[in-house]
Amino acid sequence: MEEKLPTVMMRVSRYLPGEEKPHFQTYEVPYRRDMVVLDALNHIKEKRDPTLTFRWSCRMGICGSCGMNVNGKPVLTCESFLKDVLRREILVEPLGHFPVIKDLVVDIEDFMRKLEAVKPYLIRDQERPLGAGEYRQTQEEVDRFRQSSLCINCMICYAACPVYGEDASFLGPAAAALAYRYNVDSRDQGAGKRLPAVASATGVWECTFVGECSTACPKDVDPGAAIQRLKLLSSIEVQKRVLLPSILR
Amino acid sequence: MATKTVYHRYRPHQSPLWFLSNRRYFAFMLRELAGLFIAVYAILIAVGLFAGRFHPVLPGPNGSIDVYASMAWLLKTRGFFVFTLISLAFACYHSLTWFDLFPQVTPIQIRGWKVPNRWVFGGMVALWIGLSLALYVVLYGGKLL
Numbered sequence: 001m002e003e004k005l006p007t008v009m010m011r012v013s014r015y016l017p018g019e020e021k022p023h024f025q026t027y028e029v030p031y032r033r034d035m036v037v038l039d040a041l042n043h044i045k046e047k048r049d050p051t052l053t054f055r056w057s058c059r060m061g062i063c064g065s066c067g068m069n070v071n072g073k074p075v076l077t078c079e080s081f082l083k084d085v086l087r088r089e090i091l092v093e094p095l096g097h098f099p100v101i102k103d104l105v106v107d108i109e110d111f112m113r114k115l116e117a118v119k120p121y122l123i124r125d126q127e128r129p130l131g132a133g134e135y136r137q138t139q140e141e142v143d144r145f146r147q148s149s150l151c152i153n154c155m156i157c158y159a160a161c162p163v164y165g166e167d168a169s170f171l172g173p174a175a176a177a178l179a180y181r182y183n184v185d186s187r188d189q190g191a192g193k194r195l196p197a198v199a200s201a202t203g204v205w206e207c208t209f210v211g212e213c214s215t216a217c218p219k220d221v222d223p224g225a226a227i228q229r230l231k232l233l234s235s236i237e238v239q240k241r242v243l244l245p246s247i248l249r
Numbered sequence: 250m251a252t253k254t255v256y257h258r259y260r261p262h263q264s265p266l267w268f269l270s271n272r273r274y275f276a277f278m279l280r281e282l283a284g285l286f287i288a289v290y291a292i293l294i295a296v297g298l299f300a301g302r303f304h305p306v307l308p309g310p311n312g313s314i315d316v317y318a319s320m321a322w323l324l325k326t327r328g329f330f331v332f333t334l335i336s337l338a339f340a341c342y343h344s345l346t347w348f349d350l351f352p353q354v355t356p357i358q359i360r361g362w363k364v365p366n367r368w369v370f371g372g373m374v375a376l377w378i379g380l381s382l383a384l385y386v387v388l389y390g391g392k393l394l
Contacts, residue, residue, distance in 0.1 A: 096263075
């Protein structure tokens, strides 16, 4: 005989393309202490309503696909246990500040453009020949960027950032953290090439250091701190351009 | 030729009262507001110092106005006393929250060892209190007012 489980109410945001605004739909879902919010959404999709749309993939906090606002707070739903967000109705909405495509799926085009703008890869003025061997780094050099390299592009920091909510042209926390990650990498020489995106009017200087991006980050990347350090690094880079001849930069 | 279908998206708008939705948002807004009080207080003190040094006289509707005498009168009013207390509270709040943020912006490392943020915060508070006491001793010789 099937075990009768207690239930929990899920209030889920629904939106169909073309509708004026989203509405809410409530579902009753079985509750177990080891269930996460994503399990509950998958239960709804499989047993109650196959039209409910949301993104997910790895179910282990790596892919960064399942970010949503749960009870108003941006989280990875695969890491949020029902027991930790339990209340009369658990509210599930799409990630804040992003255009909604359908139900809980948001448009990530803007974020992808920003990622591209900061050139998140190693840039060399001139590559060493293969015969010269690999680019070696000390542990200290790796430690300088390790934290920022843990970003999984889940965009939770954008949903937590009121500056991005106010002005979507702001570069934003994750893209800035990635720019920082490469700028402080001893193998990289591309800080100057990232400068137009980082130090522009919509770059890091828009950040007022609310700090909620770092609090919300599920990977402890601390993008808020990365942005503040980028402000310092980009100021130094600009001063170098003004004061030093190109051969000394 | 293939055409790209563009679907309508719902664009959410941030509430103008966003800072009330979260304790940390509110703490941030309070820190920003604190800057306003500190700026007004600093401007008033700067004007007072300028007036004390140069004794400027400005034309007024009922004759000339001695800026220094006006400032001296203002500083003695109960309203300014209350404003000073509020500014002091905001200055303390602003300083403490900034000391808390400082090690995030500039992590301090000694021979590869990262000094814990709490230690940096404690050190800055100790330095702040020490400098304030030193200033007090210089100005008032350590006597109670």
